[in-house]
Amino acid sequence: MIEAPLLEVSGLTKHFPIRGGIIQQRVGAVRAVNDVSFAIRKGEVFGLAGESGSGKSTIARMVVGLYRPTAGTVHFDGSDVSGLIGGRDYRKQVQMVFQNPGSSLNPRRTIAQSVAVPLIFHDYPKAKIADRVAELLEMVELPRNFAIRYPHELSGGQKQRVAIARALAVEPRLIVLDEPTSALDVSVQAKIIDLLAGLAGELGLTFLFISHDLSLMRNFCSRVGILYLGRLAETGSTIDVFGSPAHPYTQALIGAVPVVSDEEAALKPSIPALSGEIPSPSRIPKGCSFHTRCPFAFEPCRQIDPEFTIVGQGHEARCHLLEERTATAATVPVSPVERSAHP
Amino acid sequence: MAVLNNGSAPASVEEAVPAATISNAYKNWYRFSRNPTAVIGAVIVLIVISCALFAPWIAPYPEQVDNFVDFRARHLPPSWEHWFGTDNVGRDVLTRVIYGYRISLLLVVVVLGLSIPFGVMLGLMAGYFGGWVEIVIMRLTDIALAIPPLVMALAITAVLSPNLMNAMIAISVLWWTWHTRLIYSITRTLKTQEFVEAAEILGASKFHILFRELLPNCVSAISVKATLDAGFVILIGASLSFLGLGVQPPTPDLGTMVATGADYLPDRWWQSVMPGMAILVAILGFNLLGDGLRDMFDVEDVR
Numbered sequence: 001m002i003e004a005p006l007l008e009v010s011g012l013t014k015h016f017p018i019r020g021g022i023i024q025q026r027v028g029a030v031r032a033v034n035d036v037s038f039a040i041r042k043g044e045v046f047g048l049a050g051e052s053g054s055g056k057s058t059i060a061r062m063v064v065g066l067y068r069p070t071a072g073t074v075h076f077d078g079s080d081v082s083g084l085i086g087g088r089d090y091r092k093q094v095q096m097v098f099q100n101p102g103s104s105l106n107p108r109r110t111i112a113q114s115v116a117v118p119l120i121f122h123d124y125p126k127a128k129i130a131d132r133v134a135e136l137l138e139m140v141e142l143p144r145n146f147a148i149r150y151p152h153e154l155s156g157g158q159k160q161r162v163a164i165a166r167a168l169a170v171e172p173r174l175i176v177l178d179e180p181t182s183a184l185d186v187s188v189q190a191k192i193i194d195l196l197a198g199l200a201g202e203l204g205l206t207f208l209f210i211s212h213d214l215s216l217m218r219n220f221c222s223r224v225g226i227l228y229l230g231r232l233a234e235t236g237s238t239i240d241v242f243g244s245p246a247h248p249y250t251q252a253l254i255g256a257v258p259v260v261s262d263e264e265a266a267l268k269p270s271i272p273a274l275s276g277e278i279p280s281p282s283r284i285p286k287g288c289s290f291h292t293r294c295p296f297a298f299e300p301c302r303q304i305d306p307e308f309t310i311v312g313q314g315h316e317a318r319c320h321l322l323e324e325r326t327a328t329a330a331t332v333p334v335s336p337v338e339r340s341a342h343p
Numbered sequence: 344m345a346v347l348n349n350g351s352a353p354a355s356v357e358e359a360v361p362a363a364t365i366s367n368a369y370k371n372w373y374r375f376s377r378n379p380t381a382v383i384g385a386v387i388v389l390i391v392i393s394c395a396l397f398a399p400w401i402a403p404y405p406e407q408v409d410n411f412v413d414f415r416a417r418h419l420p421p422s423w424e425h426w427f428g429t430d431n432v433g434r435d436v437l438t439r440v441i442y443g444y445r446i447s448l449l450l451v452v453v454v455l456g457l458s459i460p461f462g463v464m465l466g467l468m469a470g471y472f473g474g475w476v477e478i479v480i481m482r483l484t485d486i487a488l489a490i491p492p493l494v495m496a497l498a499i500t501a502v503l504s505p506n507l508m509n510a511m512i513a514i515s516v517l518w519w520t521w522h523t524r525l526i527y528s529i530t531r532t533l534k535t536q537e538f539v540e541a542a543e544i545l546g547a548s549k550f551h552i553l554f555r556e557l558l559p560n561c562v563s564a565i566s567v568k569a570t571l572d573a574g575f576v577i578l579i580g581a582s583l584s585f586l587g588l589g590v591q592p593p594t595p596d597l598g599t600m601v602a603t604g605a606d607y608l609p610d611r612w613w614q615s616v617m618p619g620m621a622i623l624v625a626i627l628g629f630n631l632l633g634d635g636l637r638d639m640f641d642v643e644d645v646r
């Protein structure tokens with residue numbers, strides 16, 4: 001059961017200073033990510049979901065080493081890699097696919113030139129680069145002759161395939177997918193997800209999948225973490241989190257997913273939509289950060305930040321309501337009936 | 344059509360895509376050719392450059408360029424033999440104007456050739472690295488920008504001996520600042536685009552990011568700026584010569600010719616007005632062409 005995780009993130013925190021005044025002194029901080037911990041096992045697809053401004057992309061950037069964490073560590077395959085943008089070995093192991101394929105490819109460089117960058121910088125034999133680029137394009141189901149084209153000649157989905165090919169070039173073990181489909185049409189999204197799932201099986205890849213699209217996440221991920229204001233509200237297997245969400249925020253998020261058929265609508269729990277906007281990460285509410293929007297908030301929520309409560313096998317949530325329940329009932333896990341009866 | 348063609352039907356994609364490339368290049372040319380001032384600018388610049396390159400073949404009296412004296416032909420007004428008249432020692436003014444473009448364009452090529460690479464490199468570094476690199480480079484640039492270029496050039500050529508070489512040095516000393524400013528602001532914008540972060544994650548070197556990722560995106564801006572600059576460099580070079588601190592007689596320089604001819608105004612106007620007009624036309628040509636290029640690139644460059 002206990003297998004060392006491929007990626008282990010513990011206590012990850014990132015604060016961006018806000019500078020102001022005449023000498024640009026520090027006047028505050030945007031607390032983008034606060035004490036986030038999770039682990040991804042080899043071959044797993046771990047999803048991080050949350051609204052805009054919940055710190056998803058900041059976590060992605062810390063995992064690949066673009067940002068240095070304010071606190072906490074990132075361990076990859078047992079070694080500490082926090083903030084290692086220059087580490088060549090790590091660069092070879094972890095790659096990233098960005099949200100906007102329009103800006104993640106240099107408009108002035110051909111597809112082949114873009115895809116060849118990682119090969120050149122990881123000492124791939126020069127003579128074989130052209131062949132390898134063609135091979136990579138085939139892996140992402142693009143014709144070989146796309147190599148000589150410029151990004152503006154490609155559609156969004158094709159560009160994202162190129163970005164995936166580029167990430168695959170040095171045979172990484174972990175790929176961070178930062179909202180890889182949110183800039184694409186729905187029909188294209190499904191194809192990209194299919195491609196990624198296929199590649200994962202074929203090449204033994206592990207994914208950290210970041211998205212705000214819960215439907216995609218449910219289909220693609222084996223485990224998920226729900227982020228709210230830079231903190232994990234709930235983590236667990238996809239089945240548990242989507243089947244019996246424990247945290248009021250998760251419930252509201254799932255309740256907010258639009259459905260297309262009457263059958264789905266009938267099955268959907270009737271949970272009131274969240275009111276208000278996500279608070280600014282520069283002024284995170286005291287106590288539980290969700291209490292300003294939580295329909296069930298009571299006194300302790302305004303004072304004390306809740307710790308994780310175990311609600312099932314590998315399923316945890318950070319909510320005072322669950323603490324009360326487990327304290328009185330003293331049963332773990334809470335039965336699904338009881339949870340659905342949850343206020 | 345191409346949007347839906349997600350690589351599933353290569354045949355039709357192949358047909359669609361090269362057509363798009365051709366139409367892009369064609370669109371650029373079309374946009375340029377429909378802009379009359381830009382085309383006029385391009386024609387003028389071509390004529391000026393041809394004059395400079397082929398002066399010995401174009402000029403009617405190439406033997407009269409510098410050390411030539413014919414007192415019988417002094418101060419002749421414009422005529423069929425001498426379109427622009429003759430000067431105070433009997434030399435053909437048109438011949439000297441054509442050769443004068445040589446000096447002006449040599450000045451442009453040397454000044455821009457020295458200052459653009461230097462300015463662009465500093466701008467790229469300041470914009471990309473940020474931090475203290477940015478502070479040092481940009482504050483130096485601000486200081487340099489505060490000095491009027493003509494005053495600086497006057498000071499330098501006055502201290503060193505006044506000649507063409509020193510005029511080039513004097514102008515180049517400050518010229519890079521404008522390019523540093525321009526490239527700095529472009530780089531700052533480009534840096535926020537994901538392709539720069541992507542290159543970092545992919546393990547690319549700083550050199551690669553500066554010169555292979557960022558620089559190609561600055562080329563259109565640099566070419567517009569360089570074209571507009573050419574006119575200003577001609578003007579400053581002519582001003583220095585006019586004040587006697589640039590090219591020395593008998594070398595045919597437009598500024599020197601205006602200065603010498605000014606002694607004979609207004610009766611023998613052609614000796615200063617003709618070279619003056621030549622300066623005006625060259626500057627006008629470069630400015631019109633530069634504006635045309637800017638219009639052409641600005642629309643196409645969706646940043």
